[in-house]
Amino acid sequence: MSEHEPRRGTDWESKLNKDERGRMQGKEVIYLRGLRRLADLAGITVSTCVVLTPDPKLVQAVYSVSFDDGTTWVGTGDCNKANTPEPFVNYPTAIAESRAEARAIKKALGIYNTLAAEEIGFEALEAAPTKTIDASIVKAIETLCGSKGIDPVEVVEAVVKDKDRAMNIAELVHLTSAEGQAAMAWLNEQSARKAKPTAATTRADRKKELEGKLGG
Numbered sequence: 001m002s003e004h005e006p007r008r009g010t011d012w013e014s015k016l017n018k019d020e021r022g023r024m025q026g027k028e029v030i031y032l033r034g035l036r037r038l039a040d041l042a043g044i045t046v047s048t049c050v051v052l053t054p055d056p057k058l059v060q061a062v063y064s065v066s067f068d069d070g071t072t073w074v075g076t077g078d079c080n081k082a083n084t085p086e087p088f089v090n091y092p093t094a095i096a097e098s099r100a101e102a103r104a105i106k107k108a109l110g111i112y113n114t115l116a117a118e119e120i121g122f123e124a125l126e127a128a129p130t131k132t133i134d135a136s137i138v139k140a141i142e143t144l145c146g147s148k149g150i151d152p153v154e155v156v157e158a159v160v161k162d163k164d165r166a167m168n169i170a171e172l173v174h175l176t177s178a179e180g181q182a183a184m185a186w187l188n189e190q191s192a193r194k195a196k197p198t199a200a201t202t203r204a205d206r207k208k209e210l211e212g213k214l215g216g
Helices: 032-042 092-109 135-148 152-159 163-167 177-189 203-214
Strands: 021-024 027-030 044-055 058-067 072-079
Touching: 027 032, 032 044, 032 092, 032 135, 044 092, 058 092, 072 092, 092 135, 135 152, 135 177, 152 177
Parallel strands: none
Antiparallel strands: 021 027, 044 058, 058 072
């Protein structure tokens, strides 16, 4: 028997925290981090993503989420210059995947009347410095770290000026929007390294790895 809250018959949108909602282009939106939290509460068991590039100027993603009640839901998303502004269009795979993930989770939780922020677009670089980093930017940073062989801990140390605060950042999602943008800029200036960091197999493993390195 599942220990999670029943997925069916639950008003999941009402369970969003205040900081998991916002406004973009005059519309109320839900942030992907909030959808992910709700999916965990609803008993998500497996998530997979397939990335397609049918055209050099287009990246598409098909995201599937499965729950402990035996159901599977699919969402799709794409990224191109027509629907994604600079600098986010430079990370098309991360953007497409974030959009597809948001749509898949929304379908699974029966959230139909409110758009995810990732479905509308992405805010300009002038976003408030203390605003929480977008999930798509976290994914872009992780992609850059993997391709260049750079440990995420090094990124945190490079962009977070307050060293006491840096010591308490165990996950990239705890960066601010401004720090996320600084992280992408810093990574773009770095040369690829021979040895790539070992990827943590789960979010919990990655958090433990970061905590250990930052505290060492």
